[in-house]
Amino acid sequence: DAKTTQPNSMESNEEEPVHLPCNHSTISGTDYIHWYRQLPSQGPEYVIHGLTSNVNNRMASLAIAEDRKSSTLILHRATLRDAAVYYCILRGFSGGYNKLIFGAGTRLAVHP
């Protein structure tokens, strides 16, 4: 299974943009890039996913490098509620059924 590398932790100030990096140099051509986040004492929640092109939704933007070996999750204006662990995951197949393999993620702290 292809792996991702993320910084252990990052900090941001409220209302500022946050760029969360992820390296995935062994990504295969069919791997989707997924981002989930986990708020304290909750289950993970989906943020965004993409394959080759940059993606935007109401929560965040996903910028994917042209060679797909890295990606960046962008929170345009961080709020205190965005303090969470962010997981960058390559969605791979197992026996024809896809699964997510979580790493340790990046713990984002947001300061008032």
Place this chain on the structure above:
Amino acid sequence: EAGVAQSPRYKIIEKRQSVAFWCNPISGHATLYWYQQILGQGPKLLIQFQNNGVVDDSQLPKDRFSAERLKGVDSTLKIQPAKLEDSAVYLCASRRLAGEENEQFFGPGTRLTVL
């Protein structure tokens, strides 16, 4: 739309005892997952069901863990007997359909403490 429901939310048992967790996925979701999350780590997939069939249980410690999904809806995960290292949060997730690129929805988890 109701989310993924799990019960109990917390459970404390002594080692060598048995415990069971219950999960009710989002209505209509064909795929169901059980994850184990040890403190400070990301979730680890234990087992994946497609309807009521198992499609991946490669990470499930089958000597003590078992899971079933009768009628392709609710699921139970059992540990018998429990060990100290089983202390973790057990997360259930569901997804609408296999073969589509859609997201998993997670429940709040059951926090298990084995003494």
